[in-house]
Amino acid sequence: MKEVRQPRYQQIAILIAEKIVHNELKVGQKIYARSTLATTFGVSSETARKAISVLGDLGIVDSIHGSGVVIASRQKAQEYLGQYQEVKSIQDLQTEILKSVSRQQKELANFSSILDKLVGQTEHFQKSNPMTPxxxxxxxxxxxxxxxxxxxxxxxxxxxxxxxxxxxxxxxxxxxxxxxxxxxxxxxxxxxxxxxxxxxxxxxxxx
Incomplete structure (x- = not known):
């Protein structure tokens, strides 16, 4: 069963939001340039740009022309993480349900196979034991x-x-x-x- 994976830029946006919530990055602080951010996370500059764009759209950071990217709101970073955790919980639940259904289907198929064998053995026993009254x-x-x-x-x-x-x-x-x-x-x-x-x-x- 194939798991749903988040795009890499969303994963990086979450990591930055977590640093903000944990006060590793403080409001008003500048964060790495996009090229440095790309190197830090081992991704392309475009992926780093998308991550910053997501945080900017949510008001978590501000991109100030000529000054780089500045942390804007710890509260909005917290809200973003909360929403992410809710979505992740739903996705995890869906995955568990699908796994459970898959297990039940396999168990049902196994039960059906065992039942077929039992019926076959019973018929064989009856045929091979004609003295059973x-x-x-x-x-x-x-x-x-x-x-x-x-x-x-x-x-x-x-x-x-x-x-x-x-x-x-x-x-x-x-x-x-x-x-x-x-x-x-x-x-x-x-x-x-x-x-x-x-x-x-x-x-x-x-x-």
């Missing part, structure tokens, strides 16, 4: 109920291997093909990731 409650009536597992060819039609049936609060483990399935029963089965949907369609989708 799934529960399916037959809460509603169906024309297929009242038949045995063998009569409805449940495994052949759905791919679900029923490992237990909960009937009237009694758990029947490893039911055979003659086990009858009724409304209110809960099937515990193993299969693929889409077996549950196939079972729902098998019992509750009319032919």
């Amino acid at each position: 799934v529960e399916f409650e037959l809460a509603e009536a169906s024309e297929k109920l009242g038949k045995t597992l063998g009569e409805m060819s449940l495994w052949q039609n759905t791919g679900a291997t029923v490992i237990a049936i909960l009937q009237n609060d009694e758990l029947v483990i490893s039911p055979g093909p003659y086990a009858t399935i009724n409304q209110g029963d809960t099937l515990y089965f193993v299969g693929t990731s889409d077996t549950l949907q196939i079972l729902q369609n098998f019992f509750y989708t009319k032919d």
